[in-house]
Amino acid sequence: MNESMGLPTHDADHDRDDASEAALLNAFGYPEPVWQRFVDAPRAGRFDASTPGVVSGRAGTPAARSVLSLQMQFDEHGRVVDARFRAYGCPSSIAVGAWIAEWSLGRSTDDMTGLSASTLRRELEIPEDRAHCALMGEDALRDLLNRYREKLT
């Protein structure tokens, strides 16, 4: 499924900084695509304020215990060269942020328009009771794309 979305496989893309450490035990039985990204959180963080070409998007509220913030760095052709995310929320929220950040690499805003919550749910195997995490991902990306377009005009 990852191939169908053009997502680099996780292990190829992310070098574990400490290979000697055993994996964190998935004691609560989260779906594996969620758990892997929750534990490793690839591209968690944010760009230095001086980084050129960065556009941000945000969704969620602290009261709902879910906030997702996305940052993408675009090149002069409007393609994503690097991306970061930060998430306050359950493991699914964190996984959604990590997934979008990875997926965005090399894509244009047109490529990214229309990424839906249902795609996120399918890719991350997010169950019905966590559908709101996928919706938050969709909303944060839409917010980012809107800001990108505002920047252009």
Place this chain on the structure above:
Amino acid sequence: MTTAAHPPIYLDYAASTPLDRRVLDAMLPLMVEDGLHANPASSHGPGFRARAAVEKARAQVAALIGAEPGEIIWTSGATESNNLAIKGALEFRGLTQAHVVTSRTEHKCVLDTCRHLETRGVRVTYLKPGALGLVTPEQVIDALTPDTALVSLMWVNNEIGTVHEIERLAPLLRERGVLFHVDAAQAAGRVAIDLSQVPVDLMSLSAHKAYGPKGIGALFVRRRPRARLAPQIHGGGHEQGMRSGTLAPHQIVGMGAAFEILQREGAAEAQRLAALRDRLWAGLQSLPQLHRNGDPMRSAPHVLNVSFEGVEGESLRASLPDLAVSSGSACSSATQEPSYVLRALGRDDELANASLRFSVGRRSTEAEIDAAAARVCQQVRRLREISALWD
């Protein structure tokens, strides 16, 4: 990091404790083929022997709390004891025009029993504790009405460890002729209890919070002055008519043995636990923005409850699979509502949700405490680095 191969560090003694080996040794002779299998209510030699074992245990439980053996009624646990005390007292008195005073931070089994009584016409006042979780005797006295039939207040709160001023409140209620029930499931063996000096009328006890077996508890029912209860389980008139059902001598002997150990070792153990609890709190201090829930000046020795700013509770719990800790009271998954106890203290939803209750016990070691503190610090830092709410 820890894998499934490592047993988790158990810091959930307030939820339940392992059976003490000495308790097991006391119980085993009753569970073999030629053991004390007879019904302790039977009138023959084997029955008398089973009865003697039950009565010895009754005396052991009574001794820990300064009661007489005849004031101990066996139940299936603290939940049943709380039900029997509250429903039994109210039914005996008559439900019409009855008023009960309790607190918002009681155990669910007290709150749900009170809610049930409300559907039967009883009026209940749920007192709001102060920010540190304490309901004061003055608050209780102020809430009394001429119709108040019962006050129910826990000795030690199970989530935050706050110790209520039972010794000061009990005489005030006795003066006013109001029956006083105390849920002491977390208190027995951890704080000093002497009911020969403190005029509590009804007190609930549990064995499995005190290194005894699950499925057995007791209700202290004062004889002088007599606290009167309507039974909630009817049958053969066991336990002075207050709780029918064939007694379980192996469980009862286990509770007796557990309480006897507490009487000998409880005070020293409480000191050791308090030191471990303080060591854990000190070990977390490298993290900024921590909030200790409960009253540090009136805290039971075994409980430390902490809220962590900037992290979300479910992710925090999922990050600590190698620690057996609770958030709020016992739960079955990482997903859960914020603790009603912490909300009653005025914590906002985010902080109430991002809380952990650590509770130390007989087998806890300094090495475990240090490892747990390091683990929590590491994972809270990691989640804060990821968090969109942390700068």
